[in-house]
Amino acid sequence: MRMSEGVEWALHTCANLAWVEPGDAVPAARLAAVFGLPAAYLNKQLQALARAGILTSTSGPRGGFRLARAPEAISALDVVVAIEGAEDAFRCARILADSPWGDPAVDYRATCAISQTMRRAELAWRRELAGQSIADIVGAVERRNPGTGERLRRWLTAARA
Template sequence: MRRLSDGVETALHCMLLLTGLDEGMVLPGKSLAEFHGVSESYLLKHMRALAARHLVEATPGPRGGYRLARAPAEITLLDIVEAIDGSGPAFTCREIRRRAPGASTDPCAYKADCFIKTRMLSAEAVWRDALRRQSLADLVADGESMIGQTNRQAIAAFLKAEQR
């Protein structure tokens, strides 16, 4: 499988943080970047990708920011991964089997897909199905049970101060 980009991690954390906003509020991109210790331009690139896939709503202007476009239970982890890294296959078969010494030059010898390609795409389908079955709401539940009280309070205070 391919290595996921750093943007996927950033997007997952940003989406999780946005679940804590009060109804109707937004969080500025600058605040999201500050919270996660990344540059604003880097973060905004990923937020634009999430907005293009209708996972977040972007409100322009000096009082603007981001909020979830749908309920956390309606946003899968696969939705987020594909918004950032695309939905194309992770494995690309380049048919190098045709380059081996003594390999047939007859195109008919290669009518069936390469068995390596078949296995890799099968494994990718399992991985995508697993991400499709998990939602942002599952991450919220994980956070509630795994993030300590002190950190949860700090996150809540940050959101209260920064949301608009």
């Protein structure tokens, strides 16, 4: 399974916004500058996150993006689905129905061992992502690199003061 780079950008941005004071908005250009990303493309990802209710956006001179929910209430799966969509990664095309021994009346999505294997794997992947919140990710970063959040918060909001 291959996801777009927008997923990585969106997850990092949500983690970065988790360190910003609640209520403070950060412009897309400032968020993009953290990693040297193209602001216009990151803004598309941010708009997708806003449509999904993960971020809110405010226009104007003090505008920008902020988390719409507490970091504990945003899962990694929420972010992936906002960027990539909710469609299953594996889609059984029911090719067994066209085989010499196939039966067009059979729902091979429910009986095919390959389809079932792929579905179980995808459900495990989704469960793992659903079980990891932005708060969990931020906590892991802070444990590995203490002070990251404070440094990032200061950097993101320095131009706004």
